[in-house]
Amino acid sequence: MEKQYANLIGNIVTRHHKVAQENGGSSIKANLAQLKQREHTAHHAIYDNLEPHEQIEHNVQLNYSTFSTRMRRLIRMLQAEIDELVEKHGVYKN
Secondary structure, three states, X not given: OHHHHHHHOOOOEXXXXXXXXXXXXXXXXXXXXXXXXXXXXXXXXXXXXXXXXXXXXXXXXXXXXXXXXXXXXXXXXXXXXXXXXXXXXXXXXX
């Protein structure tokens, strides 16, 4: 009974892979986060199995039109740096 109640209010803690296993992510500590079940479900509803840098890009695309020209330039510069790092080093993959 207590476990069902905890599940109803979303207090069950789950393991979340920052880089999904289907995208090559592993179960190393750096790739895992603990999220409440409700947060975990919401995360996948919003981002599916996008990698962390793709999640940032997704958020930027949603809000890009509200940013000033200066902020847009900064976003493009940061995105280029992220793309370069991902290309050189990968993201949390073994």
